[in-house]
Amino acid sequence: MPPLASRFVRDAQRSVDIAQAGEIARSASPLGSVPRRELTTARVGLLYELAYLRMFASWEAFLEDSFLRMMCGWISALHLPLLRSPHTPFATIGEARAALLNGRDFILWHNPNAVERRCVKWFSDGVHSEVLASDEARLEWYAAVRHRIAHGSAQVKKEMDIASMGLAGQRYPGASAGSFLRDWRSSEPLIQERWLRTIAVELMELARQIAP
Secondary structure, three states: OOOHHHHHHHHHHHHHHHHHHHHHHHHHOOOOOHHHHHOOHHHHHHHHHHHHHHHHHHHHHHHHHHHHHHHOOOOOOOOOOOEOOOOOOOOOHHHHHHHHHOOOOOOOOOOHHHHHHHHHHHEOOOHHHHHHHOOHHHHHHHHHHHHHHHOOOHHHHHHHHHHHHHHHOOOOHHHOHHHHHHOEOOOOOOOOOEHHHHHHHHHHHHHHHHOO
């Protein structure tokens, strides 16, 4: 198995760095300067949202890539996948993808429960199911944050409020994903870490458990 988790960790860190660059540029710019005026709080929040979208897309790609390779019989340092009978390991990733899609153009990977069901269908001892189930509620909240950035419906805003209440214990004006991601983790004052990085680190650890 290629180092898929390491690849995801690299991509996730780059996403966090995008937002951090905005913070550094804003704090280093003197009050009244053009950069300080242009880098408003709202615009920095948008940087966080863009960074999160990129990170979450990398997370979904990691899940798909690792799943397909395990369908081909690839093993990781921690797991030997066993396909359910009557399936046998596929010869190529292309063949595995075609079987998984089963005539569809694509399948989604943001919903942990859906990935768990997919895993149970194909594997007798699927590591994706085991790992994602251990953090299912938080992963559903993380998906809600992703949806709030990509969509603007009333239902998505409601789900964002539920997610931020579950994670940070509060709602944010306009159900803003950027405001949440930029906020500090108030529940653990000794850890000076914004929510964007908290989520990134958590996803990194989950990825390492699946395909280090």
